[in-house]
Amino acid sequence: MTNAPAPTQEPDRPEASADVGRLHRLGRWCARRPWWVLGTWLLVLLAALGADRAWGGTYDDDFSLPGTSVQTGADLLDAHGSVNIRGTAAQIVLHTGTGSLTDQQGAVDTAVAGLKQLPEVISVTDPLVTPGAVSADGATGIVIVRFTQNPARFETSYLHGVDDAVQGLRADGVQVEYGGPLGQLARPKAADRLSEMIGLATAVIVLLAGFGSLAAAGFPLLTAVVGLLSGISLLGLLAAAFTFGNAAPTLATMMGLGVGIDYALFLVTRHRRLLRDKDDPADPAEAVGRAVATSGRAVIVAAATVTVALGGLYASGVNFIGTLGIAAGLTVVIAAVAALTLTPALLGIAGRRIDRWRVRTPVDEPGDTADTWHRWAATVGRRPWLFLTVGTLVLGVLAIPAASMRLGHVDNGADPTGYTDRRAYDLIADAFGPGTNGQFTIVADLDDAHTGTGELFATLHDALAASPGVAHVTTPVVSDDHTLLVSTVTPDTGPQERATSDLMHRLENDTLPHALADSGGHGYVTGVTAAQLTFRDVVVDRLPVIVAVVVAAAFLLLLTVFRSLLVALKAALLNLLSIGAAYGVVVAVFQWGWGGSLFGVDEPVPVESYVPMMMFAIVFGLSMDYEVFLLSRIREAWLHTKDNHLSVANGLAGTARVITCAALIMTSVFLAFLLSTNVVIKMLALGLGVSVIVDATLVRLVLVPSTMYLLGRANWWLPRWLDRLLPHLDPEGPGSATAPDAARAAVPVVSGEQP
The missing domain is CATH 3.30.70.100 (Alpha-Beta Plaits)
Known part of the structure; x- marks a missing residue:
């Protein structure tokens, strides 16, 4: 890579420095007036909880599909x-x-x-x-x-x-x-509460092991819980005016709790390092200000990336999916605000007693544990091609099942037998046939000259009964105003079967048009099962749009933040590999049935139609979280040393411990929701948990450093004309109040490359 173009120089930007100054002043102000901040958050929390209790709405999987057969038929029935x-x-x-x-x-x-x-x-x-x-x-x-x-x-x-x-x-x-x-x-309804408690308990254990003191471990938890309760209450108020799916509060809890702990964790970690800095000691309030001016800026970029990815779900054109993204994005934004204000206030109260009530020696203090990551960085640097090849192969193997993904709707037949709706489902299937649980309602919209003719009744009935895959058809009945003919079709297969979907399309595209051709009328297939299958078809058609929008938005954001074409492109490609691996695990467990019984799913089921879309937006956003924190440290060192190998090693060693700790917490939060009563939530929980594990290990610790070692100085190349066009959103800020500790870390150079 010695012939790569020279990196673009980074002049001091007044607007960026001013922004860092504002963040520095915000952190210092919160640390010096902690009780004002705590009181404000307490009032906000109590007001939100009270308002939600008094005026909050409910959640319902109700959605419209304008322009589709199922929606037109439903509208005709209502009218x-x-x-x-x-x-x-x-x-x-x-x-x-x-x-x-x-x-x-x-x-x-x-x-x-x-x-x-x-x-x-x-x-x-x-x-x-x-x-x-x-x-x-x-x-x-x-x-x-x-x-x-x-x-x-x-x-x-x-x-x-x-x-x-x-x-x-x-x-x-x-x-x-x-x-x-x-x-x-x-x-x-108790399982989701149990999941939250398990996630919090695991977070306590991990934080105590990492920080070693009750105070330092408790601050991220307290911040996350306050932000989560405020966000969920606000979501309840929004639910009174807008329709949110049943999964919205659970999804919002998973995201808000996970990122809330992570964001506060990064700030507390940076603050403690600044307090222990022997070369440039700072008083506690000043250390808080510096932490917010540096890691706090990375929190803003990370939260913005997640929110943009979730907001991209509206590109699907399906309001139901878009509102799920808004629900999760809402708690992410509030978690970031809480981290930037409430955490500094708590740190200000603690002062230099942040390590008070110590239960063990923290792992992030100097010693052999810290040197472990330095040695790992050097090892990757010596054999980058080997690590890149092995890491890519592992992700590729995990992604193999994704090629056979079958989307559909998970019906009540997948629920535990202890649920009354599962027992009702089984009784109906055994007594009347499996298709009775997934009947179609046929609506024929005709003119007055034909609705009363017995010949048309018989023609429609016979055409429906003769269609392959139909077990039973009711005699068509005329509506009260004599404008519609309505019949019920019972498939001979269950709602989850591919044959049932094929039957719906056959009725829409072949049977009904031919049966009603002489009458001049139009036929529509509607009902719950038809709506679910149509929803799946719409989602499949628009998934590529979601992928394009989310990837493009994240690419532009990273390009703007890190001023590098290759860094932004590499991040997007590696995140796609991570998502593919998560898809593969979900397909293997739920669709193939590999270990599904361990998660309370006794039989193979299709992947819920909107799960891949939701997973893509969430996983892509969360992956960018860790990408931003790692790359911000690498870039910080690069701006001070202009040595690519040294910068990658310093960035990896400076963030690996805290990213691993944060990932373990978030994984625990996600996997705890495998106890949910909702199979769709189980899918999301497993997929998100696996993606975080893969992202924090294979991607962040293997693929990112190996690719950056191989690209060398080309990592930081950006055409000057593009540099002039892009706004400047430095993740750690060029005007930070202290020299970066990562750049000063005593890490041996892992190659002969010099600044």
């Missing part, structure tokens, strides 16, 4: 349908082990009457008088309850009324299970 096909439907499944349900006529009538009296109920079907609602052996029946809105949004106490209505059936020995959204309401 012209009868009361029997409006609202949100949920199943109550009845099963008797002996005899027939007809023997329970009185108890069934009482239950139906009681359900009709419940608030928010539009209609209730009686299985004993509804055609097809009782199985052939008479042992299983389905009660369809239609609600004014999705019952999954209701308070859990609503179930008390439902339980009271069916109590007579249970007293007579009839098994009663709740399916659909009513079953979602009945799911246990």
Whole structure:
């Protein structure tokens, strides 16, 4: 790389220096007026919690897909349908082990009457008088309850009324299970709280092992918890005005807790090093100011990168996915604000007593442990091609299963058998066939001249029944205003099967157009299963757009921050490898079933349609977090030494310990959510946890240093014309108040390259 173009020089930028000055003053002000800052955060937290409790909204997997068959059909039903096909439907499944349900006529009538009296109920079907609602052996029946809105949004106490209505059936020995959204309401809610507690407990252990004192370990945790509670409360207020998916609060908690601890951890680590600096000692408030002016700036860049990646989800054009990104991005932003203000205040209170109540010698103090990373940096520098090849091969092997990824919707059949909606799903599948859990609603929009003709009724019914993959078709019924024909199609395969998706497309593109050709009408396939499959198709079509937008945005941000074409390009490519490895693990565990039972998933399931998109945005953003912290130290040393090998070694040795500690905490937080009751959350938890492990080990400790060693001085090349066009956002700031400790570290030069 000796012939590489000379690196662009970095003149002092007044605007950058002024920005660093503001950050320095912010940190010092918070450290000198800590009680004002603590009081403000306490008021903000209490106000947010109170407002959320009083006016907060609920979360619901409700989304629209404008321009699609499923959305058009649903809109027609809302506008012209009868009361029997409006609202949100949920199943109550009845099963008797002996005899027939007809023997329970009185108890069934009482239950139906009681359900009709419940608030928010539009209609209730009686299985004993509804055609097809009782199985052939008479042992299983389905009660369809239609609600004014999705019952999954209701308070859990609503179930008390439902339980009271069916109590007579249970007293007579009839098994009663709740399916659909009513079953979602009945799911246990404690698992996510347990996940949060496990994540926090693991963080305490890691921080105590790393810092060695209760005070230093407690500050990142306190900052993260305060920021998380504030962010989740604000999200609850936003949920009152906007629709957020059920996964939004859990996803926001995972992100907010993970990055909140990380950001505060980086600031505390830098502050302690400045306090122990023998060459340039600083008083505690000044040390806090310097930490915020340097590592705090890296926190801003890292948080901005994550937020930009999550905001890129709106490029999908699907509001449901975009709002999930906003939910996670909200807690990331608040975590960064808390780290930049609350952490300095806590450090100001501690003063030089930051290591008070020590339980062990911190691993980041001078000694043999610190030298370990120096030796590792030198080892990578001696054989960069070997480490680059091995690291790339490992990521490639992990990514192999991703090539067979099959997207779909994870239905209730994947839930633990202890859930009532899973038991309802199994009872329906056993008694009526697997397709009954994934029925399609067919809506034919016709003119008045044809809606009443029996010939058209028969033509539509026969065409639907003859379509391959159809198990049963109901006789079409006309809507109250005689504008629609409505029928129900039962596939002969379950909702997760590829054949069910193929059937939906066949009905939309072939069966309905041919059956309605002479009438001049149009047919639409709608219903819950059709909406889920259509949502998957939309996501698959727009995933490349998301990838392009997120990668381009992150590339431009890194290019602006680090003033290097190759550094930004390398970061994007390595992050794509990291994401591919995470995809591969998710496919192997959930789709192939390799160890899925260990995570509470007893059978192979498709990858939830929006999981790859969410994982891409989150993993890409989090990967950039560690990239920013590592590269900011390398660049800091480069600006002082102009020796690429020495700069890479110093940057790696100066950040490896804290990045490893931060990654261990974030991995623990993510993996703890494998205990969630939601299979989609399990997928995200495993994928994100694996990605952080891979990123903090193979990528940050092997691939990044090896590629930077090989590129040499070309790492820092930027055309002068491009340098003039780009704004200046230095991650550590050229005007920091202290000479960088990384550049002064006593690290042996790992090659003969000289400044």
